[in-house]
Each structure stands twice: as C-alpha cells, then as structure tokens.
Amino acid sequence: MSKPDTKTMARKYRLAEGGLIDRSKTISFTFNGERLTGHPGDSLASALLANGKRLVGRSFKYHRPRGIVTAGPEEPNALVQVGRDPATDPNLRATQVELFEGLTAMPQNAWPSLEHDVGEVNSALSRFFPAGFYYKTFMWPAGAWETYEEVIRNAAGLGKSPTGKDPDRYDKTYAHCDLLVVGGGPAGLAAALVAARAGARVILAEQDSRLGGRLLSEPLNEIDGKPALDWVEAAERELRESPEVRVLTRTNAFAYFDHNFVALHEQVTDHLAPDERPSALPRQRLWKVRAKQVVLATGAIERPLVFCGNDRPGVMLASAASSYVKRYGVAPGDRAVLFTNNDGGYRAALDLLDAGVRVAAVVDLREEPSGPLTDAAKERGLRILANHAIVGTKGRKLLTSVSAARLSADGKSVSGAPQEIECDLLMVSGGWNPTVHLFCQAKGKITWREEIAGFVPETGGPKSLACAGAVNGVYPLGDCLREGQQAGVAAARTLGMEVTESTAPQAEGQDFLPARWMYLVPSTAPTGHGGKAFVDQQNDVTAADLLLALREGYRSIEHVKRYTTTGMGTDQGKLGNVNAIGIVAEHLGKPLPEVGVTTFRPPYTPVTFGAFMGRDVDALLDPLRKTPIDSWHVRSGAAFEDVGQWRRAWYYPKPGEDIHKAVNREVAAVRQAVGIMDASTLGKIDIQGPDAAEFLNRVYTNAWKKLAIGKARYGLMLGEDGMVMDDGVTARLGENRYLMTTTTGNAASVMGHLEEWLQTEWPELKVYLTSVTEQFATVSLAGPYARTVLAQLTDIDLSPNALPHMCLSEGEVAGAPARVVRVSFTGEAAFEINVPSSYGLAVWEACMRAGEPYGITPYGTEAMHVLRAEKGYIIVGQETDGSVTPIDLGMQWILSKTKDYIGRRSLKRPDILKSDRKQLVGLLTENPQTVLPEGAQLVEELKATPPMTMVGHVTSSYYSPNCGHSIALALVKGGQAKQGEKLFAPMLDGGRITCTITSPVFFDPEGERLRA
C-alpha cells in the first residue's frame, strides 16, 4: 500500500485562510504511528481532518470504523491514547487534545490495526450480540464470569492503563469565591464581567483552551458593534487584570456537590510539549471550590439524528463542521450533504459554501423548510430536498454517498425510491440539548420545553445557583449576553454588592427554529433491518436495541439504560440520551417528559486518578508520626511497626538476629536486668475542674472519688453498649486535676468520646479536658535494675516506701523537669518517666548511659506484647474487638456496683450475662515449643474436613522465654468454666495443634515482682 503524501493532503483540507490557528508555525505529531503536521491552535481532531484522516477509531462492541463526530467534549468516537507508557492517558477525546510538538496518539479499540481490525467480525455477527448480551450469555456458570470478563475486556477495552508508576506531578487545592461562573462563552463572560466590576471574588472556569464558547466558531457575530472575538479579547483582558478574578481555562467543572461545592479539573501543562513543561508546575490541578453564588453558563450540545448508517466516518454534527471551518481553518470534507430538522443546521452549509466546499444537497425533514438561514441557503442556490429523510449511507472506511427518500404524509415512514447523493461529509443537525448536567448534579429540577425540544432548568431552582444562556434553552446571542449579565448582577446584589451598570452587551442573533422533531428517522425497512441506526455511538447501542429492551418488558428509562448500556460510556450520553428518551417515549406512546431522564452523575468528563490524589502519594500519602526519640531508634537499627499513624520501634535486632531471637533477648533482659521502652505515643488527657473525679466516675467502670493525690489507678472505659472501648492509667495530680492515659491508637477517639459526653450530656459538670499527648515524652524503665538506673539520674526518692506501685512523684530526671509514675505493663517494677517532649531524646540517652553497666536493653512493642501476655494483661483492639465485655474478660473486679457509668445498663442485658459467651482464657499447647497462630479458630471436636463447630479464636500468641514455653490468650465460648479442657486448632495444611485451657496469667500470678 502506498502512503499518501501527507503534505498534499494537508494542503488540500487546510483552508488558505481563516480560523484561530497560526499558519506561520508547523507542529509535528504522530497518529497511529504516522508522522503528521498541524499548526498552533489545532486540536488533534482538527489536525487529523486537515491531514485527511477521517477514520480515527473503532467502535467499542462491533469494531466498526468510526470518524470524528464533534468538535468538543461530547465526542463519542475519536478517543485516543496519548503519550507513551507510563506517562500515557487513555480515552482522551481528540477534539479536546491540543496539538503540541511531538504529540503521540494512538487510536483505541483497533487490533491489530486501525485499517484491519479482527474485531470487525463482531459487526458481521452483530445479530448475536443484542442488547443485554452479557446478561443473557454469561449467566452460567457463575464462577466463570471472571474468565468471560477478561476476554470481553480485552476485546472491548477502552484504551490501556499505564503499566508503571505515573511520573507526573499533580496538585489539589481548595478555593473560595463569591461567584463561580462555569463556562466562558458569551453568557459566562457577561456574568463574570459585571460581578467582577462590582468587586466580587470571581472564578471563571472554561473547559476550552480559549474563552469565547461558540463565538470561536461564529466569529462573524458583532457585540456592541465590535467583532465578537474582539469583545471576547477585551473581556478576557479585563477579567485577567482584575485582582479578585481567577480565569481558569482548560478547566472542566466536572462535579457539583452540596452547598455550592464544585470540583474543577485544570489541565495545567498537558497542552505543552513535554520538554516545555515547567518542572515546578503540576501537570493537572484539582480545584475544590466553595462558591457563595454559582452561574452555570454551560451552553448546549447539538443533537444528532438517528438514522440508518449514521455512524459512518464522515458523518458529523453540523455545528462541528462549522467549528472546523471557522475556528480551525479546515475543510472537514470535499463534498458535503446537510441533514437537518431545523433552520439552525443551515449555518454549517453556508459556512462550508463560504469556505469553498461543495454542498451537494440539504436533506430537510421539515415539510416546508423556512427560517432566516434556510432562506439564505435558498438564495445561494442550495439544492434542498424538503420533507426528505436519509435512509442509508454507503462507504466502508469513509462515507461515499447517502440515500434520501421522501417522508410519508404522517412522517412515520418513507415512500418512493430513494435517491443516492455522492458525498464524503454528512452534516447532521437534530436540534440542541442544553448542557444541564451540573445543574442536575446540584439537584436542580429540569423541565421539557417542547418548542425547542430540550430539557431546561426549572426556574426557582436551588438557591444561590443561576443558569444563563443556552443551558436555559436561550440561543440568540443578544439574549445569552443579557441573561449572563442579569445573572451576574443578581449574584452580586445577593452578596450585598452595589451594581451600577444596568445594560447588557448588545448583539443581534437568532435561535435555530423552526424545526420538526423526529427522534428516530424512518427508513425503507423496519428498525433493526437494513442497517444500524445508532443512538449511542460510543457504546454501540442502536435504536433496535432500545426497542428490544422495551419488547422484553423494560419500562423505566433507568432500566433501559442499564440493559442496553445507552449513555453509559465515557461520554455519559451527551449526544444520545435525549434521542434515546424520545425513541422510548414514542414507542410507549407517552409524552417524552413522562419517560424522564436518567440521573446525571459526576464526572461531566473523565478526570485522571492522579488529579484526585494530588500530592498525597508516596511519603505524603499519610502522616508518619514520629516520637521525639525516633531518631535514636533509627540510629540503633530498630525494626518499626505502624500503630495507627505512629511509627513505633518493634524490636532492635542485633547482627544475625531475627525477630524471634531479638524479642527473646529483649523479654529476658526486662525480667532479669532492665529494659527501656519509648512509650511516648500513649494518649494523654489533662482533666481539670471541681467535678473531675465525678467525671471519671462516669466514664470509667471503677470508682475514682477516693484516689489520693499522687496516686494512679487503672481504668476501663466502655461504650454505651457495654463493650470495652479503651483502658489506661489515670493519675491524680492535684486537688482537682488528673492526667488520663489512653491506648496509642485510641487517643483521638477517646478525647472525642469524652468531649461529646461532657458537652452534650453533662454540661453541668465543671471539667475542662486538654489533649497533652505530645507535651510529654515517656521513657519506661522496667526490670529488677530499673530503680538502680533511674536513681543515678534523679533527685526523686524512688524507694518502694516513698514511691510504691501506682504512685507518682515530680522532680528532675537527667536535667529535665519530670514526673515519674510507678506503673507497669510488664509485671516488673517499672518507672514511667514523663518529660516535656523536647527533652525526650536527651533523657533517653542519659538512661542508656546510666544503664549500660546493668545491661540496659531497649525493647520494642513486640517484647512489650510478650511481657504483658505473660501477665495476662489485655490489649484493647487485640483481646477486644468491640464485642467483648469486661465480664467476658474476667474483669468483674473492676465493675463498681455502687455507682453508674457509661455502659453499665448494657451489662445487665440477658445476652451479656449468658454463660456461653466468648470469654478470655489462656492456652497452653501440648508441645510447649509450638506457637499457635494468632487468629486461629478453635474447636472441641475435630473432624477430617471443615465445617467444624468453632468455639473460639486465638487473640494473642507468643513464645515466652521467661516461662520456657509458648503462651496464648484466646476468646473461647464459656471458656472460664472450662479450665483444663482440651481444644484443637485445625491448620490450613490439614494438621492440628492441641492445647489446654488455663488461666490467662502465666507469670508471677501473685504480682510480687511488680511491687518490688
């Protein structure tokens, strides 16, 4: 096959003059592996058309050849993959991709190539792929769906995901404004201008690279006596120079949430050649805008006509053909036919004539075509086939001809022999669909206006939101400007601003009427025979598919949509939905508005995941909270574990040690010498006020009123449901002052819980709570030599009489102001040294130096877990999971019988008192070296295969070097009464572990070491 000379082609379709492109500069780009050229100002679509590239993709299901249909975000066919993996984006609309030097784009859904597609066989077999095909075919066997899905995805996939990490940077930002204007066309500009002049903070978001909206394609209009684009330029300059105005082009307002929260997606550098993109700038930015007032000037999208063969490359919206001629200086074909049902469609025919393109005929559905543009076309001598329909098209990879036939008297069929008209471009106009997507997302109600055949916003919609211009079904330019100006004035006045200016920019203009509405154009054969009439080109849904769905009993438009997939592509039915509704309504014999619309959901056009993530990736994905002593742990080679957002030292391996060896060494050192642990992450809440003790009495299960100053007590906190919520030690610091500690992971939620009760249930209590978690670093010394080590560093009397277990004292430790608390989570005599956190590292290092002669050993969270498990101390979140009561844990001793507390009432429920609830027990394995896996299910009766009756599960399990055997804690049904009974833990490999129920306290049950 010989390659066409692209230069000749380009010259042929690129018009000699006109348009907003810079012919003095040439840009090279690659499409489908072919090197082509265009100019600054081109979209990828316009450059492809200039190069005579009319076949640009294959359809989703049937792999039919497809061409460019539109010049905007509604494009269903010309989807391209831009860039090279991993910096690649699928599903971009060629109509919205700006050309840059070196742009590389590939068509989608074409395999092995655009010209020769294997999947095209689907098209020949299309009668086997009706609507609902997936539902009908892949129902059985259910387990095979994953296989089916993979095959279907490969055949039907929309583009390719990048395979590597995204190399680009993205940004997210909040923004606030008095007025957000969506749409930079005439209405939007008028609204923004007047509000800006009144002093409002304005954000103007325009999806296009340029402001102007449809004026970019209709530059011959005049506004205030000036050429329209001059007016646009002046408006843009004024807005950009206003300090309180932010003009965002290439920015798609894609979602509208409650309270005027609107999400914008800005493509910051996508339009630049990769080597011209400033490295400091993000590629894209997500704007999270909170606007006091919003004006939606989102315009309208031309509606195609549904007729046989309407998807052939060369079939294009009439307004798009105008855009290519007027904005891009490209002839979208050699020989055109216009197929229209309204006067407005004639503009495209006139634009093409002006550009020197032949227009072979106009096929007009109207019985007696009339209107200002129709009249102009008649004057120009255009051949008009009135009361005619196009009943078929020809051409494999490009349109070669259309057939037109006369409509019958009732317009429901055609009569007479069709006549064939040669053409390579068919321009189609079926009226306009106001772009009400954002308005509907804002929960605005829309109403059907039959005279323009469009859904428009109801007046009196959501407060602080107004629509202006074509989105309201208002099309004449002067009216759009006036509506925009009025919306801007109203917004500014609502905001309490003075607006002096009262006249809107003036312009002539007309709408597209008169029209004759027809949602499914009749053909020579019944629907479904003799050629496909597409409603949704992107998802390959035909009029016949809709009728099939109706025959099969679907009535709700939402069901018809899901069954046929119409409107479910990335274009979300921007072109097809109203036609689909019209066809369904006609078939059901209902008025169109009774069928209603499907729900409009974000995004308006697709948004990259990168923009949603912004910079919240890698190290910035989530805060990694570090203690004041963290740098020492790093220097000492600690292995870390995450506890909530905190990074905690897990264990400190010496060379050659694995986790087991390291933990065994650390655990033994605590029992035999002295261990040191960083406990800074514990939550700390300062509680002050005359009612502080009463408050503690209500939030903890045990009694607090008799705790003496300088003493500490363990407390258990329940939810209202009686389930264990948190635990910790609270110390009384003064007459009316306490310091509560919480578990590391629950610090914030406990604070929230306490504040909620204080503020909403007990406002009469005189108590103030202050979070002081990070005010203090906490260094815990535990073990037989803990006192000896600490004594070297402090003036505090540490003797057992002066500072017994659960008492505290204040003084200085290693030069830092300190509070030392005798509290133990290991079962050893232990001292918690609390110092202002900036001293934490210095105090830790001093302890290490002082402890060196005594073999001081840093121990991490894993050793701590073993040590506390040896003592049977629970960890909230490990032994408890929100369904465990203190009774289940055998902690009745901590439940006061003489006062009320949160959760008390729930503990009296019959279910809570049942004897067969899961209860905390200890487990000893038959083989003392075997360590049960945590989470293992336990059974009393072992069977060869599951299912077996499970009676409980292992919550904590370790090897205990101090006991010389493994130990485990478990929750077992009725376990407290089953001491000595045997249980089995069946393993995944078919094996089992035999164990015996014991007390959960394995080490020093009398607590002698603790009080030493």
Place this chain on the structure above:
Amino acid sequence: MPNAHLRRSPLAQLGLGALATETRGPGHDVALRSVPFQTAINLRGPAADERFARAVEELVGTSLPPACRALPGKGDLRLLWLGPDEWLAVAPPDQAHLIGVMESAFDVLERGLSGQHVAINDVSDNYTTIEVSGPRSIDLLSKGCPLDLHPLAFPNGGCAQSLVAKAEVILDRDDTPTELRFRLMVRPSFAEYLWAWLSDAAQEYGLSVLTSA
C-alpha cells in the same frame, strides 16, 4: 526551662540549618521557617466572667480576643482564641516562669470565682511552629487548608484551628510590616510530614528556607 540545651527540635533531623538563608531568595514567593520551643499556655475559663477576663488581661497584657482572632500582649506574647472558653498564650521560648505566675494567679482567681472554674496547661512541647511567609503564602496553604484565607475572610490577626493536608494546625496570621506571614502550630509528631508537604506544595512558587529563630 532548665537546661534548655537538652531540648531538641522535632525537625532537628532535617538539618535545615544547611539550607537556610536570612531572607527570601529572588524569585521565591514563599518561605518556610522552623520556630521550635515556643512557650504555649492553654487557658480555659468563663469568658463572660469579668473577673476572669480582667485577670487574664493583667497577666498577659491584652483583653480576651474575639472569635477567630489573636491579639498581641506583653512583650512578644500573643493571645489566640481557640474556642468559646479556650485560649492559647504564645510567647518566645523558655518563659516557663509565665506558667508558674499564671497558675498561682488562677488558683487565687478560682477561689474567688463562685461557681466557676479555670484550667491552665503548659503545652509548649505539645506544639512546634512552622512559619509560612511571602506573597504566595495563601495559595500555598489553600492547597491543604479548607478555610477561606482571603484577607477579607481571614485578615491579619486571624487565627483558627484547622487542617493543612492531614495535619491538624493552629493557624495564626501575623504579618510582618512588609509580608504575609502565617504561623502554623503543629503537634511535633506531625511536623516532619507537614514540612515535607509544604515544601513539595511550594515548588511551583519558589521556596526559601529561612534561618530558625
């Protein structure tokens, strides 16, 4: 504080000193500065009680600030509104004696306030401060803070508790005579994350790191 040389900044391991300059560099529209060891005292009490308000004013040299505002007091002290019954007195480092003075003053006060109570907490080490300054400060903070920081909504002297990215902060706008300046008081464990986040977000504006106080 005794033995202040033992104190260590939560950002010490970043080695910011090596990067720092005295003033914002050319073409740099934002600057970050680490300001560790500020004295911070949390006050709770009945705003409506005149005796309480007067006692605070005598101690810190300013009346209680209105909602979402900070007021300068004696010396370099600032009093920040944190809530209807909560304030934060912020002063330069190592003014621990302030806490003692306040504690005893409030002890006396509390006994005098019939049916009212107050609370005071030294939270100097519960926070560290990162200063954001320069003409693009608001743009930078808006990337992570959902509040409207426009001068009309958040003027000089404004303060609020909010988020910057995923870190809770107390924002205190305290402009220099020539520059926008925000103080971000953040819990020490979040400081490294917040510094890294701000540095990354500031790239497009040009970033200077200023010498620590």
